[in-house]
Amino acid sequence: MKSKFWITLLGMVLFPMTSAWAADELNSGDTAWIIVSTALVMMMTPAGLALFYGGMSRYKNLLNTYAMTFCSYCLASIVWVVWGYSLSFGPDIGGLIGGLDQFLFSGIDVDSLSGTIPTSVFALFQMTFAGITVALVLGSVVDRVKFSFWLVFTVLWVTVVYTPVCHWAWGGGWMSQMGALDFAGGTVVHINAGVAGLVLCLVLGKRIGWGKEAMFPSSVTLTALGAALLWFGWFGFNAGSQLAADGLAGSAFLVTNTSAAMGAMTWMTAEWLADGKPSLLGIASGAVAGLVAITPAAGFVGVGASLIMGLVAGGLGFIFVAKIKHKLGYDDSLDAFGVHGICGIWGALATGLFANPAVNEAGAGLFYGNPRQVWIQLVSIVGTAAFSAVATFIVIMVTRVITGGIRIDKESEVEGLDNAFHGERGFEM
Amino acid sequence: MKKIEAIIKPFKLDDVKEALNEIGIQGMTISEVKGYGRQKGHKEIYRGAEYVVDFIPKIKIEIVIQSDWAEKVIETIKTSAATGKLGDGKIFVSEIQEAVRVRTGETGEEAI
Numbered sequence: 361m362k363s364k365f366w367i368t369l370l371g372m373v374l375f376p377m378t379s380a381w382a383a384d385e386l387n388s389g390d391t392a393w394i395i396v397s398t399a400l401v402m403m404m405t406p407a408g409l410a411l412f413y414g415g416m417s418r419y420k421n422l423l424n425t426y427a428m429t430f431c432s433y434c435l436a437s438i439v440w441v442v443w444g445y446s447l448s449f450g451p452d453i454g455g456l457i458g459g460l461d462q463f464l465f466s467g468i469d470v471d472s473l474s475g476t477i478p479t480s481v482f483a484l485f486q487m488t489f490a491g492i493t494v495a496l497v498l499g500s501v502v503d504r505v506k507f508s509f510w511l512v513f514t515v516l517w518v519t520v521v522y523t524p525v526c527h528w529a530w531g532g533g534w535m536s537q538m539g540a541l542d543f544a545g546g547t548v549v550h551i552n553a554g555v556a557g558l559v560l561c562l563v564l565g566k567r568i569g570w571g572k573e574a575m576f577p578s579s580v581t582l583t584a585l586g587a588a589l590l591w592f593g594w595f596g597f598n599a600g601s602q603l604a605a606d607g608l609a610g611s612a613f614l615v616t617n618t619s620a621a622m623g624a625m626t627w628m629t630a631e632w633l634a635d636g637k638p639s640l641l642g643i644a645s646g647a648v649a650g651l652v653a654i655t656p657a658a659g660f661v662g663v664g665a666s667l668i669m670g671l672v673a674g675g676l677g678f679i680f681v682a683k684i685k686h687k688l689g690y691d692d693s694l695d696a697f698g699v700h701g702i703c704g705i706w707g708a709l710a711t712g713l714f715a716n717p718a719v720n721e722a723g724a725g726l727f728y729g730n731p732r733q734v735w736i737q738l739v740s741i742v743g744t745a746a747f748s749a750v751a752t753f754i755v756i757m758v759t760r761v762i763t764g765g766i767r768i769d770k771e772s773e774v775e776g777l778d779n780a781f782h783g784e785r786g787f788e789m
Numbered sequence: 790m791k792k793i794e795a796i797i798k799p800f801k802l803d804d805v806k807e808a809l810n811e812i813g814i815q816g817m818t819i820s821e822v823k824g825y826g827r828q829k830g831h832k833e834i835y836r837g838a839e840y841v842v843d844f845i846p847k848i849k850i851e852i853v854i855q856s857d858w859a860e861k862v863i864e865t866i867k868t869s870a871a872t873g874k875l876g877d878g879k880i881f882v883s884e885i886q887e888a889v890r891v892r893t894g895e896t897g898e899e900a901i
Contacts, residue, residue, distance in 0.1 A: 635834050686837055
């Protein structure tokens with residue numbers, strides 16, 4: 361009797377110290393890290409991507425490209441807090457969507473937690489992903505899109521195309537239920553945006569003079585700077601997706617950098633061999649290709665796999681963008697599909713090959729005795745691509761009615777949007 | 790009065806300017822121009838999109854001088870601007886009808 365008393369007392373003293381209780385409490389280390397990660401990912405859109413894309417646009421449209429990117433982030437910010445977060449992460453409806461229970465963050469307050477971090481932080485972190493995903497799409501259609509079309513498209517696309525795929529992968533929807541592995545957004549972000557960009561550029565048509573006129577990038581310097589900022593921010597994108605400041609975040613951090621570096625050096629080498637002159641544009645593009653590829657795999661693979669993934673991404677990106685695209689004859693102006701779509705597909709598939717349960721027990725790929733994972737990844741890739749294509753097409757058609765057209769008039773396109781539409785110049789020279 | 794227009798390679802500008810200063814030419818106007826002749830353009834490749842750039846940057850020097858100085862100036866420019874390779878440039882001579890100094894109103898050879 362007496363020993364039972366002492367054991368009970370001991371249990372009452374020791375029990376609160378077990379991790380079972382700690383899991384549902386706010387962890388300041390995790391929270392601080394995710395707040396920082398959110399800021400890092402935020403920077404990727406109005407700074408990283410804006411410069412990356414702006415520098416590759418022709419000078420006469422530099423500001424227009426930048427403005428579309430900047431506004432994408434702003435509009436996604438607003439849409440997200442009103443209905444976007446709820447649709448993505450609200451209580452699951454049929455494996456397809458989250459519903460509107462948390463419209464305008466209803467039911468969520470200062471003390472709400474998502475795991476060990478405040479829900480507000482989690483929600484904003486996720487929002488930065490929505491912002492950059494829609495911004496990526498504009499890369500396919502620079503130099504010729506009506507600004508009003510882009511603004512309306514952004515709002516509708518985030519709502520109708522982004523939130524479902526986000527829900528499927530991360531909000532408890534069918535892809536996660538099936539066991540698809542997507543750590544930081546191979547499907548949700550890159551394949552989604554890449555395919556959407558492809559559809560949009562096919563509907564829109566080529567730029568005037570494409571294939572005949574020289575279309576020089578306004579500044580490879582800005583593009584390289586943008587790529588470096590993207591790389592920096594990507595640490596938040598991938599390592600932050602662990603939603604905790606722990607060993608797996610550290611692992612994701614490490615493989616992210618490795619893949620980026622391999623991607624850059626591979627693209628550089630490929631271009632050097634194929635064209636004789638390795639360009640900074642190629643080096644910067646290769647880094648981004650490596651980063652895209654590692655995104656779905658970051659929290660599932662080890663260093664060895666990241667070296668291979670980055671290498672293949674750099675080579676694949678170069679071949680597709682510099683050699684194959686021109687033969688296919690469509691104008692995906694800044695290669696949203698060529699880099700994000702193609703390398704995103706590679707990354708998602710490679711996750712099914714290289715996922716290592718010793719890194720993250722949640723995932724095992726073909727090389728670790730689970731060939732079925734490749735099939736699961738394939739289903740998630742095709743599902744995302746097919747939905748993105750169809751839903752984006754519908755959004756385009758609806759937006760076109762609202763804004764009275766997609767494309768700017770011919771005079772404006774020849775003159776350049778910075779002057780014709782914005783009334784500004786990129787540089788005073 | 791004669792006007793000498795010389796199109797030269799940009800990196801030769803300092804050499805030409807100093808040579809002209811040495812023979813007594815104290816002023817000139819230059820502009821940054823583009824052009825090509827027998828020196829062909831070059832190729833630039835951006836993510837596989839290959840562009841041939843025909844027009845090459847050059848510098849145009851314009852000098853207005855007394856007619857009897859023309860030969861000396863042409864010889865000086867020719868020597869200082871030459872590299873022996875394609876694209877060294879050309880020199881053109883034309884007649885000037887009138888010249889005016891803005892500050893004082895002087896005309897003719899007094900103004901140049």
